[in-house]
Amino acid sequence: MIPLFSTFVHPTAHARVSEVLTSQFLSEGRLVKEFEARLAAELGLANPAALNSGTSALHLAVVVAGLGPGDEVIMAPQTFIASGLAVVQEGATPVFTDVQYETGNIDPAAIEASITPRTKAIMAVHWGGYPCDMDELHAIARRHQLVVIEDAAHALGATYKGRPIGAISEYTCFSFQAIKHLTTGDGGALCCPDPARAEEVFRRRWFGIDRDHSPMSELGEREYDLAELGYKYHLSDYGAALGLANLEGFAERMTRRRALARQYTAGLSQVAGLQLFEQRPDRESAYWLYGMHVERRLDFIRALKSRGIVASVAHNGIDKNSLFGGKREYLTNQRRFDDTQIHIPLHDALSPEQVDYIISAINQGW
Numbered sequence: 001m002i003p004l005f006s007t008f009v010h011p012t013a014h015a016r017v018s019e020v021l022t023s024q025f026l027s028e029g030r031l032v033k034e035f036e037a038r039l040a041a042e043l044g045l046a047n048p049a050a051l052n053s054g055t056s057a058l059h060l061a062v063v064v065a066g067l068g069p070g071d072e073v074i075m076a077p078q079t080f081i082a083s084g085l086a087v088v089q090e091g092a093t094p095v096f097t098d099v100q101y102e103t104g105n106i107d108p109a110a111i112e113a114s115i116t117p118r119t120k121a122i123m124a125v126h127w128g129g130y131p132c133d134m135d136e137l138h139a140i141a142r143r144h145q146l147v148v149i150e151d152a153a154h155a156l157g158a159t160y161k162g163r164p165i166g167a168i169s170e171y172t173c174f175s176f177q178a179i180k181h182l183t184t185g186d187g188g189a190l191c192c193p194d195p196a197r198a199e200e201v202f203r204r205r206w207f208g209i210d211r212d213h214s215p216m217s218e219l220g221e222r223e224y225d226l227a228e229l230g231y232k233y234h235l236s237d238y239g240a241a242l243g244l245a246n247l248e249g250f251a252e253r254m255t256r257r258r259a260l261a262r263q264y265t266a267g268l269s270q271v272a273g274l275q276l277f278e279q280r281p282d283r284e285s286a287y288w289l290y291g292m293h294v295e296r297r298l299d300f301i302r303a304l305k306s307r308g309i310v311a312s313v314a315h316n317g318i319d320k321n322s323l324f325g326g327k328r329e330y331l332t333n334q335r336r337f338d339d340t341q342i343h344i345p346l347h348d349a350l351s352p353e354q355v356d357y358i359i360s361a362i363n364q365g366w
């Protein structure tokens with residue numbers, strides 16, 4: 001079977017992680033700092049704070065944005081439950097708004113109808129790594145004084161009008177979970193271009209203690225005054241060692257991934273009963289997923305399975321879950337999206353020959 005995902009571990013990772021294990025400095029230290037510095041320098045991320053998961057990044061963004069009970073966060077249901085959980089965890093309310101059928105991303109044209117006096121934020125999920133319409137989202141946010149939080153768990157390495165995802169909005173959240181583009185085993189990052197906000201993130205990811213300005217006293221305890229609620233959300237140095245190893249050649253891996261995506265696009269653009277997701281020239285997807293809509297989807301999945309290929313929806317709209325209040329039938333694009341979306345393998349272990357094989361397998365019909 002050709003799997004949908006693979007986990008990429010760079011050959012140098014074993015030695016780098018072993019070195020940390022031998023050093024006995026396992027928790028957050030020098031390597032976390034180095035990992036953050038390289039994420040900023042090589043991927044253009046704004047003040048990335050390395051965390052223990054993408055879910056922690058989302059939660060910390062919601063906390064630092066000051067969202068709480070009574071506040072509404074506009075978001076598309078086309079995501080993983082983590083996006084909604086981060087909002088609910090602080091007592092705020094996700095207000096599910098329709099997607100663009102062509103992308104799975106939030107539809108800016110649908111947002112204003114969802115805005116109420118309680119609306120405080122828009123959460124933009126870049127589905128599959130394809131950037132949302134950020135200019136339109138920011139225009140709405142400015143007009144209504146809303147905060148923009150990006151769930152960029154799929155979008156490390158993506159660009160929007162030449163700018164890297166991770167430097168555009170007040171908050172951008174990445175995931176370094178095992179099957180994401182860049183993994184630290186589990187991990188994530190929260191990026192805030194505003195230095196004061198970034199400083200708050202760095203403090204609150206580690207109990208609310210300012211690590212750099214809390215010297216050890218002669219008594220042997222750090223000197224600090226805990227003034228706000230903090231969390232234990234930092235990345236460890238052994239995770240950072242894996243992340244640093246996996247950053248080697250990251251740009252080349254993304255180039256290769258995009259070439260495979262172009263190969264799919266060329267081979268699948270004329271297939272009856274199949275509509276590829278939109279790809280606009282003003283933005284570059286990170287292609288965590290390669291997605292499309294197909295007619296008779298179960299037949300498609302079964303036909304591919306019989307030819308040794310995994311096809312998957314990855315996730316359907318999260319609003320259907322009881323915790324989030326159940327399926328919103330009025331979100332017509334989301335419901336259509338749920339019915340026809342599908343993704344085919346795209347990962348680092350995939351060869352151009354396998355992509356050719358998958359293209360011909362789909363062209364045989366289903």
Ligand SMILES: *Cc1c(COP(=O)(O)O)cnc(C)c1O
Nearest residue numbers: 053054055080082153175176177
């Ligand atoms: C993976 C993922 C997350 C959560 O990331 P973790 O690192 O697993 O906590 C959040 N949102 C989306 C859309 C994801 O795919």
